[in-house]
Amino acid sequence: MNDTNISRRAFLQGSALAVTASAVSRAGAASLPEAPLQQSAQTQPPLAPTGGRPYQPVVTLNGWSLPWRMKNGVKEFHLVAEPVVREIAPGMKANLWGYNGQSPGPTIEVVEGDRVRIFVTNKLPEATSVHWHGQRLPNGMDGVAGLTQPGIPPGKTFVYEFTARRAGTFMYHPHADEMVQMAMGMMGFWVTHPKDPDFMRVDRDFVFLLNAYDIEPGAATPKVSTMLDFNL
Numbered sequence: 001m002n003d004t005n006i007s008r009r010a011f012l013q014g015s016a017l018a019v020t021a022s023a024v025s026r027a028g029a030a031s032l033p034e035a036p037l038q039q040s041a042q043t044q045p046p047l048a049p050t051g052g053r054p055y056q057p058v059v060t061l062n063g064w065s066l067p068w069r070m071k072n073g074v075k076e077f078h079l080v081a082e083p084v085v086r087e088i089a090p091g092m093k094a095n096l097w098g099y100n101g102q103s104p105g106p107t108i109e110v111v112e113g114d115r116v117r118i119f120v121t122n123k124l125p126e127a128t129s130v131h132w133h134g135q136r137l138p139n140g141m142d143g144v145a146g147l148t149q150p151g152i153p154p155g156k157t158f159v160y161e162f163t164a165r166r167a168g169t170f171m172y173h174p175h176a177d178e179m180v181q182m183a184m185g186m187m188g189f190w191v192t193h194p195k196d197p198d199f200m201r202v203d204r205d206f207v208f209l210l211n212a213y214d215i216e217p218g219a220a221t222p223k224v225s226t227m228l229d230f231n232l
């Protein structure tokens with residue numbers, strides 16, 4: 001064996017993979033829905049549906065709902081997992097991880113029976129995944145890294161697709177390095193509205209996600225190694 005041959009072979013394999021990957025990402029980029037970003041942690045007005053089945057949108061306190069597009073009858077969303085800075089109290093800014101510019105991430109609203117496709121782009125410095133907590137879906141869409149899928153590497157996009165089956169208020173969060181990623185703030189609401197918009201109708205519908213962080217006075221980054229008390 002000869003080191004030069006090995007490294008040349010490795011180099012050639014590496015460049016072939018790089019060409020394939022960039023070709024895929026260029027083709028993929030054209031079909032990616034826009035990923036709306038929210039700079040403000042203020043409560044945003046409810047997102048009235050512009051198509052699809054009618055529903056009464058929720059108001060997410062100190063949050064917002066993620067806009068979507070309809071493509072051939074499928075509701076498409078684009079989540080971007082990324083580091084964010086959030087002003088938790090006046091003058092106190094925290095380095096968190098979240099989605100689409102905020103932490104917690106945006107609320108995703110769908111209607112019972114909807115076919116849903118969620119593009120998840122990873123801009124974190126480590127692999128992630130999204131678990132759609134409480135959803136009845138095919139196992140391969142359950143988002144458990146290392147079990148139902150490989151983790152989404154930094155810079156890559158994974159596409160989840162399933163049918164929303166039962167109405168209710170749920171959440172999404174990573175199942176990849178959970179103790180770090182959830183402690184850093186990676187979570188958001190998932191609301192599946194009932195197919196009949198008059199079912200148990202209310203005047204206004206609010207969702208409010210409570211989270212706690214261990215941040216030392218004068219520091220800005222949560223001490224994730226001490227935050228052990230939560231449920232997946």
Ligand SMILES: [Cu+2]
Pocket residue numbers: 131133134173231232
């Ligand atoms: Cu969960």
